[in-house]
Amino acid sequence: MVKNKEISRLIYVILTTIIILCGMKLTIVADDEDLIIEFPDSNLKNALIEIGVDTDEDGEITRGEMLACKSDSINYDKCLDDFDLEDKGITDLTGLEYAENITYLNLNKNDIKDLSPISKLKELGILTLNNCDLSNVDINPIMQLNKLKILSLTNCNIDDLSAFEHAAFSTELISLELSFNYIKDISPLKNLIAMREIFFIADQIEDISALENMDRLYQVSFHANNVREIDSLKNKTVLAYLNLEDNDIEDISPIESSVKLINANLAGNRIKNIAPLKNMKEMTYVELSDNEIEDITLLKDLVSLDCIGLMNNKITDISPLADISNLTEIIIDNNDIEDISSLERLNNLSYLSIENNNISDISALANLTNLKKLYILGNDITDLSPIKGLDLEKIDMTEEHIAELSLSGVEDGKVYDRDVMVTFEGGTGTYCPVIEGGRNNPNIILYSGDKFTNNGSYIVRVTHITGKEITVEFTIDKNTKKEQEKPIQEIEETKVIVHDCNLPILGVIDDNVYNSPVTIFFEGTGELNGNLISNGERIEDNGDYTLKVTKDNKYRKLNFSIKKQLHEQLLFGETQGSTPSEWAKETIKEAYEKGLLFDNVTKEYKDSITRKDFCNLMVKLFEKKNMEIVEPAPMDTFIDTQDKGILQAYQLNIINGIGEKIFDPMGTLTREQMAVIADKFLCISYDKYDHKNIVFFNDEQNISTWAIEAVNRLTGNNVLNGVGNNMFAPKKEVTKEQAIAMIYKLYKMNEFGLIHSSEDYSIYIKKYGDEYMTLMTNNNSITLPPYSAIYLYNGMSDTSFEEEIDIDDKGNIVLANYTNQYMIFEPLTLEYPIIYRTENKEGPYIRTAIIDPTYNKEEGNEEFYWAMDYIRLITNWQDVRTGLYYDK
Incomplete structure (x- = not known):
């Protein structure tokens, strides 16, 4: 291929020279696909090489290599998205026009001066040019893409959309994003009748009537514009997501037929009447903050609501929320609310903000056991006792609400030779006994006046609902005749065995039935039906089994069965x-x-x-x-x-x-x-x-x-x-x-696990000089979990695979992941030599393994737990042996 490129270039130069010297008109009949593309912009060329367009890796790109590009078939080493050229310093797209078959193109964050090469990419379905300065760039080449479905031109300094009026994709485009530009007039978009998603965030739009014939709109956002009327949203029956935050809208009646709305953000407008929302039975989120709303009676019918925002309105009565049982989040700051008793049955509520109202009684919150975050600043609340029993993660309140915490009866670090009584005020008490190797039962409830009578060491905590706490650690040792200070670690040894469902066991799962033998891996001591077993032991016989693993005074038990049947x-x-x-x-x-x-x-x-x-x-x-x-x-x-x-x-x-x-x-x-x-x-x-x-x-x-x-x-x-x-x-x-x-x-x-099938690998022969070598590669991407590896068994000419796996030789490593993160290997990453065999009874095979996390490459203390599957390669081994091959 390299020689072909050099010959093609030489022919091209010679013919071009003859044409120039003789003034001839001549059609070059050389194979166009072998012609090397000249890229004026080296950054574009380097970016294409980086994503694998230069398939023979000779540092040049031919027309054929560009034509072969399809967005889902490039061998990516660094780029994880499709045809991703984001932030590569590209200014000139010349040469890109030969990538005629790509369907996805990302040119975000480049300083492109001319878009004309894009007009040749007739298969393009998705194009993103976000964060490119297109203020002085003609966007008409984009309009010639008749298969374009998704277009994103965010933050491009665009102020004129007239080019869209005659776009070739007018019946194809389904998603358009033009946020953070200087757009005022969107009327040229009126012919985009297939639109499903449209985003104009932080532009300067007042009139959205261009949306009138877009009957399939599913998601609409005009956040932070100057919209006043929304008549064009009438009869949008499939509309599910709507964001009109920070506009100048008063009348929302046009959306009353959009009964499938799930999420609506209408904050920051001049809305008074919310009656048009009354039939939105499927709505889960509505944001109505910063409006002029006084009456929320009609919200009682929104039974699916999960989250509601009503801050900065003129609301006095929130009783309509009482029966919306799905509510988990309510924000009603800065209103005129006095009574919150209607919240007492909202058992799913986890987030409540009622700041800057006229509330004095919060007893309605006492039984909201799922409440985690509470904001009550700016009210007249003096009694916090109703919320002392709640397991709050966050609470905002003024300092005067925080009572003085106190704890008496024991001192930190002291050893006592008698019973002790603990008293406290201002918070909730808990304690835990200290045992060797850790602390047991950390959340035992402690009441003021409780006595400690048994020998041992203890930690006592008194915690305020704001999170402020006092902690004391002490020891009772009645064998000591006087109080003395001594190190806490010299406590009486206690041995407790507790159940721990997190003890690692590999190879079997609780209550599973297996139709083949299983191999069990664990750390600690293992018992199977009451008999000791070893780590890595293989269980072959049909039957019902109970496995118990014990380690560090903890145990885990599970049941499984083996039923081998046809x-x-x-x-x-x-x-x-x-x-x-x-x-x-x-x-x-x-x-x-x-x-x-x-x-x-x-x-x-x-x-x-x-x-x-x-x-x-x-x-x-x-x-x-x-x-x-x-x-x-x-x-x-x-x-x-x-x-x-x-x-x-x-x-x-x-x-x-x-x-x-x-x-x-x-x-x-x-x-x-x-x-x-x-x-x-x-x-x-x-x-x-x-x-x-x-x-x-x-x-x-x-x-x-x-x-x-x-x-x-x-x-x-x-x-x-x-x-x-x-x-x-x-x-x-x-x-x-x-x-x-x-x-x-x-x-x-599912990426959580080793995903291979026999089609995932193939065998081929590649020529190195005068020698032919048999190699293996991966056709698809491979995801290796933390601490795992893939080994290759070649198969022996006179040994079956089942016999070979019992041999001490573990095979040859193909891929390994020695990290604690998932690792992805892209297609064709492998180029692994296979031992040539003239006769082969079975194989070759792939074997997967779990690596001991303590493995150290330098020390070579490599240990594997053999588990999971053995996968036979699909390629016809006989064809390989008889010399059929292809060049990679």
Whole structure:
């Protein structure tokens, strides 16, 4: 390839010289794809090389290499996004026009003078030019991109949008951001009829009538503009997110038909009448601060509200909030409120700010046990006793509210040879006995006047509700005849064994059933059914087992079973009722092999799955991927079920009930409900999980507002698809086989764990001089958890893999992560040589391992816990041996 580039360049120079000298018109017939691109801007060239466009790494980029670029197929070493050229010091885009097939382009934070090369990128769907000074740059080249769906031009010093009037993408663009510019007139946008999201934050806009025909608007923001009238928002029936903060709006009646609104920020306007909000049954957040509101009666109908802001209004009566039981956050500072008794039943309230009102009595707060943050400055409150029993994390109050703390009867560091009585005032008392190796039971309640009579050392704390505290540590030793000071560490030894669910155990999970042998790893002393076992011991026989691990006076116990049976007979036998669809059989089998299923979902596959069974599937998935047990929520979380799986799912925050403490465990699950649960699971599993694309369905108006965001993310990431004919069918019930397919898909995409399949690796032959070498590479990205590694077994010509894994040789290391962070290896990172074999019975294989965290490279004290899976490479080994190969 390098020689081809040099020859192409030479031909190009010779022909160009002949043309110039002879004045000839000549068409060059050399292979255009081999022509080297001349980049006037070296920063652009270097940025393209950095993201892997120069595939043969010769320091030059050809037209062919640019044409081969697709936003999702470049080998990135440093750039994690798609075609990411952000902040590279680029001023000239010449040469970029040859990247005709890219669909995503990020040019943020560059000083670009001419956008004309962009007009050639006809496949471009997403373009961002944020923080680029485009005040003197023609943006018409952008308007020629007929497939553009998302455009962001934030903080670009733009003041004229006339170019948008005849944009080629007028029926394609769905998301537009033009915040922090100098825009006054948005009328040229009136033809963008496909818009779903539009953002104009901190511009100078007064008239938004251009939005009138944008009937599919889902999210709108004109925060900090000069908008007075919002008539163009009439009949926006799918609108879910609206931000009109800091404008000059008085009448909000045009949005009364937007009954699917979830989030509305209307703060900083001149609003008096909030009646248009009365039908917003799905709204969870509303911000109405800094307006002229006196009457909030109509808010009582907003039963889904979770958070409300009403500060700086003229409100005297907050009783309409009394029955909005979902409220967790209320901000009503700077009003004329005297009575807060209506808050006494808001048991979910965690944040309350009532500063600068006329409140004197806070007894209504006494039973709000979930309240964590309380702000009461600027009121006439003298009695704080109602909130002394609350577990507050933050409270703002004046100094005069803080009573003087006192504690008497014991002194810090003293040793007593008698019983002692502790008295205190001004706070809540707790104590804990001190034992060797740590402090036990740190939150035992202490009452003023309590006596300490037993030998031992103790820590006593008296804590004010503001967090101010007094701490005293002392010892009782009745074998000493007089008081004396002595070091605390010379206390009587106490031995206590306590249960600790966090003791690390790898290889098995509580209450799981395994269809193959398991290998158990732990630290400490292990007992299996009452018999001692060793760390790393393999359990082969069918049976029910109880494992107990003890370490440092703590123990953990769990139960599991091994039932080795034929999968097909177990899963698809006649005794199991109806068999699954053909498309589902392999997925069900693989999910079962991974330990993701349980008895109730491995029969009657075409029946609708219950809410209870889906919760249990999700919990199994979480525990399997994270190798940890989920503690269930309290037993009284719901009044219609105490199912452990449901309470565990609730504790993970991936499910909610359908009403006041009602879950309906035997109810069926709809597709949109499944989408929301799966979305919440991915949100807690991925730091950067978000939608890549927005998929539109013909029946999207039937998707509940609370599910739209989840459906967007799942369909945008290809986790969940439609049902055909571009329909999503949100209310359709989910069958067991469909639920299993979803669970298995989440299992395979979850980054918390080693995710490999046999398609993840390939074998090829590469020529080095006159020699050919057999190599292995990774086709897909690999995520290694902390302290883990991948080893390669080549396979022996006369030994099966099952025999080889018992040999002392551990194979050859391929990748290792010696850090305490997750590490991602991008596709084609590996180029690992494989021992050539003329005959090979089985293999090669990949083996994954967990590294001892104490491993030190310099000292070489390398220890591995062998666990997890063995994956056979998919490439046909026979083809490799007979000489079939390709150049990487």
